[in-house]
Amino acid sequence: MKRRDILKAGVVAGVAGALSAQAQGAQANQPGILTRARNLIFFAYDGMGWEDYAIAQYYSRRVLGKPLALERFLASGVSGLQNTNSLTSFVTESSAAGNAWSTGVKTVNGGLAIHIDGRKLTPIFALAKQQGKAVGLVSTATITHATPASFVVSNPDRNAEEEIAQQYLDFGAEVYLGGGQRFFDPAVRRDKKDMYAEFAARGYAVAKTPAELEAANASKLLGVFSSSHVPYEVDRRFQNVNVPSLAAMTRKALPILAGKREGFVLQIEAARVDHANHLNDAAATLWDILAADEALEAAMNFVDQNPDTLLIIGSDHVCGAPALYGAGSVYRAGSAGIDLLRNEKGSIEFMLARLGNQPTVESVTELYRTVKGIALTPEQAQAVVAAITQRVYLPDAVVRGIQPANTLAWVMRQTDAAQVNRPNIGWNSGQHTAGPTLFGVYGRGVGAARIGLVDNTYNFTLMTRALGIRFQNPVMSEQEALEVLRSRAELPWNHPDDALALA
Numbered sequence: 001m002k003r004r005d006i007l008k009a010g011v012v013a014g015v016a017g018a019l020s021a022q023a024q025g026a027q028a029n030q031p032g033i034l035t036r037a038r039n040l041i042f043f044a045y046d047g048m049g050w051e052d053y054a055i056a057q058y059y060s061r062r063v064l065g066k067p068l069a070l071e072r073f074l075a076s077g078v079s080g081l082q083n084t085n086s087l088t089s090f091v092t093e094s095s096a097a098g099n100a101w102s103t104g105v106k107t108v109n110g111g112l113a114i115h116i117d118g119r120k121l122t123p124i125f126a127l128a129k130q131q132g133k134a135v136g137l138v139s140t141a142t143i144t145h146a147t148p149a150s151f152v153v154s155n156p157d158r159n160a161e162e163e164i165a166q167q168y169l170d171f172g173a174e175v176y177l178g179g180g181q182r183f184f185d186p187a188v189r190r191d192k193k194d195m196y197a198e199f200a201a202r203g204y205a206v207a208k209t210p211a212e213l214e215a216a217n218a219s220k221l222l223g224v225f226s227s228s229h230v231p232y233e234v235d236r237r238f239q240n241v242n243v244p245s246l247a248a249m250t251r252k253a254l255p256i257l258a259g260k261r262e263g264f265v266l267q268i269e270a271a272r273v274d275h276a277n278h279l280n281d282a283a284a285t286l287w288d289i290l291a292a293d294e295a296l297e298a299a300m301n302f303v304d305q306n307p308d309t310l311l312i313i314g315s316d317h318v319c320g321a322p323a324l325y326g327a328g329s330v331y332r333a334g335s336a337g338i339d340l341l342r343n344e345k346g347s348i349e350f351m352l353a354r355l356g357n358q359p360t361v362e363s364v365t366e367l368y369r370t371v372k373g374i375a376l377t378p379e380q381a382q383a384v385v386a387a388i389t390q391r392v393y394l395p396d397a398v399v400r401g402i403q404p405a406n407t408l409a410w411v412m413r414q415t416d417a418a419q420v421n422r423p424n425i426g427w428n429s430g431q432h433t434a435g436p437t438l439f440g441v442y443g444r445g446v447g448a449a450r451i452g453l454v455d456n457t458y459n460f461t462l463m464t465r466a467l468g469i470r471f472q473n474p475v476m477s478e479q480e481a482l483e484v485l486r487s488r489a490e491l492p493w494n495h496p497d498d499a500l501a502l503a
């Protein structure tokens with residue numbers, strides 16, 4: 001099938017979704033199925049694929065001795081798959097994927113709730129706010145990052161995060177919790193504007209530490225807990241990094257929002273699964289999924305107690321495409337990948353900060369032993385030293401895109417099939433990939449009695465129907481978008497790789 005036809009098929013799938021929803025009209029009147037949701041929680045896994053799920057699921061069962069809440073969700077709710085392609089690429093990034101969710105139409109990678117020709121789109125939380133709903137955003141990325149931002153504001157550049165912080169102030173959601181102090185701090189912002197003071201003047205409690213989050217007692221809350229993204233869960237948990245967990249932020253947000261008379265809409269994002277996958281850092285990926293699971297459980301508990309709440313989960317795209325592969329006789333050693341992850345007590349991001357600018361073979365070897373539980377050869381340790389001090393990277397790591405981090409990950413790969421001394425997790429790339437992703441609805445889901453494979457734009461259909469909103473954003477064709485792209489010598493928002501902002 002030609003690319004054009006495939007994209008047409010995507011549009012048809014959206015139409016088919018609407019038709020099947022009509023067919024479900026009768027079901028919607030049956031007891032047990034919600035016709036209108038008072039509250040809506042959208043739980044986003046950024047950059048999570050099915051192998052990530054499998055690794056976390058097996059780790060949780062085998063090492064922690066319990067199934068994931070996500071497994072319970074998938075088993076008890078309504079789940080399926082969603083296609084993730086953007087308007088002009090089979091591989092999406094988080095803003096185009098966020099736009100598909102939040103506006104119901106496909107866009108070009110890079111802008112927030114906007115078409116490439118500058119036509120603004122109205123995102124779902126802006127529509128909900130017009131209804132009087134309270135609005136909340138919770139993320140482990142900078143709170144101004146693409147996925148949360150795409151639900152509330154329109155901006156041609158997803159990386160214009162200082163401006164997006166201002167747009168958040170103007171939008172006036174009740175809860176913003178995540179990372180990104182540098183976009184609010186007058187000492188760092190280019191315009192020197194004190195966004196903390198601006199938010200406080202509008203009645204927000206402002207929190208920058210877990211203790212301040214805990215103590216915050218106001219009907220509106222801005223919490224930003226790190227300069228950039230919130231550090232990985234594996235570092236928070238084992239390296240005593242003082243930031244709140246995604247679950248702690250979720251538990252704080254829910255009662256504030258639930259106190260509003262008209263109900264609320266909330267997006268919770270497990271953002272750094274994506275970043276960890278970009279870096280090919282299996283332990284960082286694993287622990288951020290486990291942290292997300294605690295937050296998901298809190299959201300599921302809320303739905304159990306407040307059944308007029310619709311909970312939707314989804315992953316916006318796959319990233320890195322890792323896989324736990326079979327090894328040894330009857331693949332028995334394949335489980336070593338799960339067992340060895342138990343020895344990992346920090347992320348590659350943490351290791352880079354710890355190594356500094358002048359690492360030695362000795363300091364590198366020691367750090368891999370204590371943080372990753374892995375014995376590097378002298379050659380591997382030297383490769384890490386060269387990557388940091390001379391910017392000489394391993395060729396196989398270079399194609400992955402993020403240096404020196406991908407070199408630090410690459411020296412850990414298993415090269416001896418007879419050994420079980422390193423996690424047998426292989427990585428396809430250091431970039432987003434094209435596969436379909438997780439999609440599910442929990443509780444008495446609105447008209448969602450039957451979901452199979454849908455387009456990611458179907459989430460907008462589901463949310464608007466649940467909230468009783470009738471709205472259609474303007475559709476752009478791939479051909480129209482390509483003509484706009486060709487007419488420009490320089491693309492104004494060609495920032496497809498959010499992980500480049502990992503600093």
Ligand SMILES: [Zn+2]
Pocket residue numbers: 047094274275278319432497498499
């Ligand atoms: Zn990414």
